[in-house]
Amino acid sequence: MVDAVNSNTVAVEKLDKYLKANGMRRTPERYKILEQALAFPKQFAVEDLEQAMASNAFAVSKATIYNTVDLLVAAGILRRLSVGAGHTLYERVEAVSYIHLMCEHCKKVKLVKDLNFMAYMNARKFAAFTTSYYNLTIYGVCNDCARRIKREKRQLTIANRKKKQQ
Numbered sequence: 001m002v003d004a005v006n007s008n009t010v011a012v013e014k015l016d017k018y019l020k021a022n023g024m025r026r027t028p029e030r031y032k033i034l035e036q037a038l039a040f041p042k043q044f045a046v047e048d049l050e051q052a053m054a055s056n057a058f059a060v061s062k063a064t065i066y067n068t069v070d071l072l073v074a075a076g077i078l079r080r081l082s083v084g085a086g087h088t089l090y091e092r093v094e095a096v097s098y099i100h101l102m103c104e105h106c107k108k109v110k111l112v113k114d115l116n117f118m119a120y121m122n123a124r125k126f127a128a129f130t131t132s133y134y135n136l137t138i139y140g141v142c143n144d145c146a147r148r149i150k151r152e153k154r155q156l157t158i159a160n161r162k163k164k165q166q
Contacts, residue, residue, distance in 0.1 A: 011034060011038055012031070015077060017108065018074070018075035024115070030071070032058050032060070033060065034077065034110070036052050037077075037090065039052070040052075040092075042109070043090065043091045044135070046065060046066060050065055052147040053065065070089060073090070076093055077092065077093060079091050079092070079093050079135065081100065081135070083102055089109065097134050098112060099112045100136065102139050103140065103145055104139050108142055
């Protein structure tokens with residue numbers, strides 16, 4: 001709980017600094033959207049954020065939410081993840097980078113911490129470039145979808161056999 005509070009305080013300070021450096025106003029809407037975005041335990045879509053804002057009875061326009069999310073990405077508080085077919089998810093930027101395992105069927109994302117890979121990436125140096133963070137996404141099929149697909153294929157095979165026998 002203390003880590004979450006400290007992390008949120010750091011995020012608010014980051015936003016303050018970004019807004020001041022860019023001559024932008026400190027509006028209550030921006031801070032409420034930040035607060036709600038940080039409340040998500042994992043990745044979220046802007047639509048999820050809209051619903052959360054509405055359920056907390058905080059009236060804010062869709063445009064304000066989208067603009068603020070873009071601002072939070074630019075400030076280094078949130079990270080944008082493209083999940084294919086025009087879908088985008090967001091997550092808070094953590095000190096630790098994760099590998100994202102993304103199911104191409106249900107679009108679920110699982111975070112995996114691979115210490116060997118992280119050590120390799122942290123030791124990796126690039127000419128004339130300083131790495132801030134990395135984002136590795138591996139696309140495939142999650143176990144739930146794989147089981148469902150296998151079950152559907154089996155049912156289709158059984159149905160085809162029955163048709164041939166008739």
